[in-house]
Amino acid sequence: MSSNSEMTEFELVCVIVNFGLGTKVMQTAKKYGISGGTVLLGKGTIKNRLLKFLAISDVRKEIVIMVSTKKTINHALEQLDNKFKFAKPGHGIAFTIPVCHVIGARSCKSEHINEGRGADDMMFHSITVIVEKGNAEAVIEAATEAGSKGGTIINARGSGIHETSKLFAMEIEPEKEIVMILSAKDSTEAIVTSIRNKLKIDEPGNGIIFIQDVNKTYGLYN
Numbered sequence: 627m628s629s630n631s632e633m634t635e636f637e638l639v640c641v642i643v644n645f646g647l648g649t650k651v652m653q654t655a656k657k658y659g660i661s662g663g664t665v666l667l668g669k670g671t672i673k674n675r676l677l678k679f680l681a682i683s684d685v686r687k688e689i690v691i692m693v694s695t696k697k698t699i700n701h702a703l704e705q706l707d708n709k710f711k712f713a714k715p716g717h718g719i720a721f722t723i724p725v726c727h728v729i730g731a732r733s734c735k736s737e738h739i740n741e742g743r744g745a746d747d748m749m750f751h752s753i754t755v756i757v758e759k760g761n762a763e764a765v766i767e768a769a770t771e772a773g774s775k776g777g778t779i780i781n782a783r784g785s786g787i788h789e790t791s792k793l794f795a796m797e798i799e800p801e802k803e804i805v806m807i808l809s810a811k812d813s814t815e816a817i818v819t820s821i822r823n824k825l826k827i828d829e830p831g832n833g834i835i836f837i838q839d840v841n842k843t844y845g846l847y848n
Contacts, residue, residue: 648688663692712845772820
């Protein structure tokens with residue numbers, strides 16, 4: 627029989643904030659038990675006619691990805707929410723995704739893969755779309771047409787043509803863009819269908835879409 631420690635539940639937390647705040651998010655999280663994480667650079671999309679006229683409608687973002695036990699993540703997120711005020715427009719968003727197995731993180735050892743986490747009560751999905759460089763805006767446009775409130779674009783490029791980047795242990799070839807969209811569950815199908823049709827995702831080489839359950843969210847749909 628597996629011990630309680632062997633069956634510890636883990637979660638991945640993703641915090642998306644304006645450029646320059648990623649380090650502060652990490653520092654705060656460490657105070658509350660999260661040992662470390664990864665900061666990615668990206669850009670968000672906002673709807674503002676004046677900013678668009680001034681050609682500054684894209685906002686640089688930092689995406690902080692951290693993994694820890696569910697209990698630690700929940701406590702740390704409450705403190706992050708208190709500090710960064712995610713409920714206020716433009717202050718960022720945070721969400722958690724269940725993790726069934728952790729390898730390579732000394733602070734998050736798990737010997738068994740946890741299944742059957744019970745996703746029936748989850749209200750949101752994380753939609754991740756990987757496309758060729760230059761197509762991310764078309765993904766955002768298609769998603770918005772289907773009711774999405776926006777997304778975050780991550781540049782996934784190695785420093786050399788033969789190098790790859792990795793996100794969630796997936797190899798991403800150079801000159802790709804990753805689009806992360808948070809969606810209410812009842813909107814996911816329409817958003818994904820719109821992206822598939824507009825980008826012709828089902829044709830070889832046009833991109834990949836994957837959908838994940840989201841456990842908890844902060845700062846969505848202000």
